[in-house]
Amino acid sequence: MFFSGSESEKRGKKVIKNLYYFSENQMLDCNQYVIEDSNTDELALFDAGNGMSLKGLFKGMEKFNLDPSNITRVFLTHEHIDHVLGLYPLMVKLKENPPEIYAFGETVKILEKGEKSQICPDILGIDLTMFGIEIIPLKVNELINSNNVKVSPDFNFQIHYTPGHSLGSICYYDFTNKLLIPGDLVFTGGSFGRYDFPGGSLNALVNSIKYVNNLDVKYLLPGHMGISNQGNEQIAFSYRMIQSISSFY
Numbered sequence: 001m002f003f004s005g006s007e008s009e010k011r012g013k014k015v016i017k018n019l020y021y022f023s024e025n026q027m028l029d030c031n032q033y034v035i036e037d038s039n040t041d042e043l044a045l046f047d048a049g050n051g052m053s054l055k056g057l058f059k060g061m062e063k064f065n066l067d068p069s070n071i072t073r074v075f076l077t078h079e080h081i082d083h084v085l086g087l088y089p090l091m092v093k094l095k096e097n098p099p100e101i102y103a104f105g106e107t108v109k110i111l112e113k114g115e116k117s118q119i120c121p122d123i124l125g126i127d128l129t130m131f132g133i134e135i136i137p138l139k140v141n142e143l144i145n146s147n148n149v150k151v152s153p154d155f156n157f158q159i160h161y162t163p164g165h166s167l168g169s170i171c172y173y174d175f176t177n178k179l180l181i182p183g184d185l186v187f188t189g190g191s192f193g194r195y196d197f198p199g200g201s202l203n204a205l206v207n208s209i210k211y212v213n214n215l216d217v218k219y220l221l222p223g224h225m226g227i228s229n230q231g232n233e234q235i236a237f238s239y240r241m242i243q244s245i246s247s248f249y
């Protein structure tokens with residue numbers, strides 16, 4: 001079966017103190033990141049995964065003594081199915097103490113309306129019923145471009161609006177730790193996000209990658225594939241790749 005691996009553990013890795021990476025599980029899942037506030041034990045989760053992988057994330061977290069019921073905030077990079085569908089089962093699991101959800105611009109609007117066609121674009125050819133998850137309107141806190149979000153005493157992220165992959169795409173950038181969570185803007189190995197989904201734009205993607213290419217980044221923590229501690233080299237590689245593609249148009 002297509003999604004039969006969904007219960008398997010999401011493999012975790014400590015990136016730096018109080019920051020953990022859980023790698024994507026199977027098709028149509030995403031990488032997730034957990035930040036622990038060592039004073040309060042509260043956890044912040046970056047991206048929600050596809051929902052089918054939620055149990056696997058919880059299993060992976062337990063290995064690092066991270067208690068999923070301590071998730072108090074979920075920060076989203078953008079509105080796509082593989083990053084947000086996990087919100088719905090997560091809110092059910094944590095209904096005693098539901099986490100606050102944070103996102104930017106269009107992502108907020110789409111989630112508050114529960115707009116299936118934006119969360120799961122037809123172009124993917126995915127039948128949402130395969131996931132057995134119902135999309136319902138959610139309350140979402142709106143992040144503001146270039147504002148800062150203090151996630152814990154150790155992590156302070158600036159919000160950077162970086163369209164191109166989708167209308168609601170942002171990067172979370174921590175200057176002190178030189179850490180970038182770019183969602184599906186840039187990946188390692190010279191890859192970058194697709195720009196053929198609704199609201200996508202190659203031009204905007206090039207400009208957004210150019211923009212993050214000027215940030216000081218050691219840790220690149222993208223929405224798919226591997227992570228890197230040579231962030232600037234990786235972003236520059238992706239920037240060269242997308243420039244070579246865009247020159248054909």
Ligand SMILES: [Zn+2]
Binds near residue numbers: 184
């Ligand atoms: Zn996406």
